[in-house]
Amino acid sequence: MDIKNSLKYIPLFKGLFDRQIEELSKIAMRYSFLKGKIIFSEGDEADGFYVLLSGRVKIFKVSRDGKEQILHIIEAQEPFGEVPAFAGKRFPANAEAIEDTIALFFPRESIIQLMKNDPSIALNMLALLSQRLRQFTDLVEGLSLKEVPQRLAAYMLLISEREKTDNIELNINKKQLASLLGTIPETISRILAKMVVKNLIDVNGKRIKLIDKRALEELAYGAKLDIQ
Amino acid sequence: MDIKNSLKYIPLFKGLFDRQIEELSKIAMRYSFLKGKIIFSEGDEADGFYVLLSGRVKIFKVSRDGKEQILHIIEAQEPFGEVPAFAGKRFPANAEAIEDTIALFFPRESIIQLMKNDPSIALNMLALLSQRLRQFTDLVEGLSLKEVPQRLAAYMLLISEREKTDNIELNINKKQLASLLGTIPETISRILAKMVVKNLIDVNGKRIKLIDKRALEELAYGAKLDIQ
DNA sequence: CGTTCTGTTGAATACCTTCAATTCGCGTGG
DNA sequence: CCACGCGAATTGAAGGTATTCAACAGAACG
Numbered sequence: 001m002d003i004k005n006s007l008k009y010i011p012l013f014k015g016l017f018d019r020q021i022e023e024l025s026k027i028a029m030r031y032s033f034l035k036g037k038i039i040f041s042e043g044d045e046a047d048g049f050y051v052l053l054s055g056r057v058k059i060f061k062v063s064r065d066g067k068e069q070i071l072h073i074i075e076a077q078e079p080f081g082e083v084p085a086f087a088g089k090r091f092p093a094n095a096e097a098i099e100d101t102i103a104l105f106f107p108r109e110s111i112i113q114l115m116k117n118d119p120s121i122a123l124n125m126l127a128l129l130s131q132r133l134r135q136f137t138d139l140v141e142g143l144s145l146k147e148v149p150q151r152l153a154a155y156m157l158l159i160s161e162r163e164k165t166d167n168i169e170l171n172i173n174k175k176q177l178a179s180l181l182g183t184i185p186e187t188i189s190r191i192l193a194k195m196v197v198k199n200l201i202d203v204n205g206k207r208i209k210l211i212d213k214r215a216l217e218e219l220a221y222g223a224k225l226d227i228q
Numbered sequence: 229m230d231i232k233n234s235l236k237y238i239p240l241f242k243g244l245f246d247r248q249i250e251e252l253s254k255i256a257m258r259y260s261f262l263k264g265k266i267i268f269s270e271g272d273e274a275d276g277f278y279v280l281l282s283g284r285v286k287i288f289k290v291s292r293d294g295k296e297q298i299l300h301i302i303e304a305q306e307p308f309g310e311v312p313a314f315a316g317k318r319f320p321a322n323a324e325a326i327e328d329t330i331a332l333f334f335p336r337e338s339i340i341q342l343m344k345n346d347p348s349i350a351l352n353m354l355a356l357l358s359q360r361l362r363q364f365t366d367l368v369e370g371l372s373l374k375e376v377p378q379r380l381a382a383y384m385l386l387i388s389e390r391e392k393t394d395n396i397e398l399n400i401n402k403k404q405l406a407s408l409l410g411t412i413p414e415t416i417s418r419i420l421a422k423m424v425v426k427n428l429i430d431v432n433g434k435r436i437k438l439i440d441k442r443a444l445e446e447l448a449y450g451a452k453l454d455i456q
Numbered sequence: 457c458g459t460t461c462t463g464t465t466g467a468a469t470a471c472c473t474t475c476a477a478t479t480c481g482c483g484t485g486g
Numbered sequence: 487c488c489a490c491g492c493g494a495a496t497t498g499a500a501g502g503t504a505t506t507c508a509a510c511a512g513a514a515c516g
Contacts, residue, residue, distance in 0.1 A: 061365065061368070061369045061372075061373060062373075063369075063373035063374065063450060064449065064450030064451075065450070067373055069368060069369065069372040069373055071365060071368060082358070083358045083361050083362055084358075085358075086351070086354040086355045086357075086358040087354075087355045087356070087358035087359040087362065088358070088359070088362060092361070092362045092365040092366075093365050112351065115347050115350065115351065116347045116351075119343050119344045119347050119350055122343065122347055122350035122351065122354065123314070123340065123343065123344075123350065125354060126314040126315075126350065126353060126354060126357065127314045127315045128315070129314075129354065129357040129358065129361060130310070130311045130312075130313075130314040130315035130316070130357065131315040131316070132361055133311050133320070133357060133360055133361060133364065134311055134315065134316060134320045136361065136364040136365075136367075136368065137289065137299060137320040137321050137364075138320075139364075139368055140289070140297060140299060140364065140367055140368060140371065141289045141291075141297065143368065143371040143372050143410070144289075144297040144371050144410040145289060145290075145291035145295055145297055146291065147471070147472090148471085148472075173494070173495090174494075174495065175494075175495090182371070182372040183472075183473090184472085184473065184474090185494080185495070185496090186472090186473075186474085186495085186496075186497085187471095187472060187473075188495095189495060189496050189497075190472095190496085190497080193496080193497085205481085221292065222291060222292030222293070223292075375503070375504090376503085376504075401461095401462070401463090402462075402463065403461095403462070403463085411504075411505090412504080412505065412506090413462080413463065413464090414463085414464075414465085414504090414505075414506085415503090415504060415505075416463095417463065417464050417465075418464085418465080418504095421464085421465090433513095
């Protein structure tokens with residue numbers, strides 16, 4: 001196994017010397033999770049955090065009656081479950097593998113020790129947490145100040161920008177898209193249908209073609225999707 | 229001026245040597261903001277962050293049509309505006325003094341330099357950002373998975389716990405309470421009225437007496453506030 | 457003592473959800 | 487290769503929670 005090689009290209013560990021990577025590779029524990037497997041649950045005690053090597057993981061909250069809000073979808077090379085490593089002791093949310101997944105686990109103490117010796121990993125982690133905070137402000141803004149069509153438009157534009165194409169492909173199903181946007185699949189269906197009628201987009205299964213990006217941007221920024 | 233003395237007791241700077249506090253006090257810039265003053269706006273470029281010495285500051289987002297969502301209310305000794313110091317360059321939200329306020333400003337570069345020399349401040353900052361992330365998960369959970377009565381109940385219980393009394397006193401007005409909970413003042417009024425009718429609480433101006441904490445906890449956890 | 461901001465209450469409305477009924481899509485197995 | 491079955495997605499109708507708009511009451515402030 002070459003954990004060491006995987007570690008080299010993880011942004012969190014950028015700037016570390018080979019010797020430190022070596023050290024990390026020794027303390028890391030490798031885990032596999034099949035699709036659907038719960039990795040940790042809200043309230044679980046934690047003594048370390050994960051870095052995702054392959055697959056995907058959703059971080060989410062669940063309401064008493066089972067409704068689910070996705071906070072974040074973790075992609076390869078991102079760390080997750082890092083909050084209790086630095087504050088509190090328990091995970092504030094749940095994590096589930098939404099694909100077959102391989103992850104490394106790093107014990108809290110080892111990482112902190114490493115940080116004490118070399119600040120670069122702490123600075124990388126600060127950058128990462130700051131970025132998460134930024135994403136959360138957008139999520140809160142969406143949930144509180146925008147309606148579902150606006151959030152959906154913003155999401156599609158985000159994917160379009162990330163993938164650098166106007167012909168986007170949803171890599172999550174609509175139930176999870178709904179959960180990510182703080183709504184339900186039915187609502188997503190209805191709004192996509194309306195957007196098609198208004199000629200903003202064209203839908204073919206999981207593929208969506210953005211036709212009128214200008215109008216979508218207007219929407220995402222706060223305009224109304226009025227339809228009669 | 230004794231900036232140095234103020235710095236000693238700020239949690240973020242816990243664990244630093246006097247020499248380092250001394251250093252910090254030299255690079256800090258002291259600012260005063262009158263109540264109502266905008267300290268920074270979303271999108272502004274930032275080259276440092278603030279630590280609040282006295283007064284209070286709200287961090288908030290605004291929608292196109294002027295509705296406001298408070299993300300955080302900063303109390304004395306807490307840092308704020310720290311996200312762009314570590315990721316991105318711009319503030320993700322707005323900051324406004326809601327009382328007459330005194331704050332210190334620390335240039336990004338100086339703090340990072342300090343972190344490189346001594347990891348304790350980086351670890352303190354990691355703890356702080358992690359705590360913010362935790363708070364955000366609760367905010368998102370509230371906005372997405374709970375109804376207003378549930379959020380309001382949770383808020384009152386939080387204050388009650390923090391102040392260690394069942395006779396809480398709102399230290400913000402209802403407009404801002406509404407903005408913090410992701411709703412509007414009218415809705416707060418109506419729900420408080422309902423809670424009084426159901427004998428959960430008793431209201432006298434800004435004072436609220438929690439009568440049936442058990443029921444409030446049930447509510448906060450997700451039960452319904454059914455009323456006919 | 458008036459002005460202004462904050463808070464309350466009512467009626468109408470809007471957006472989203474819930475519930476239920478189909479339909480679609482796709483993998484599996486005959 | 488087709489048929490079946492099951493989950494995902496769509497669509498309609500009804501209902502609920504919160505917002506909007508408007509009018510008014512109350513408190514704070516100069």
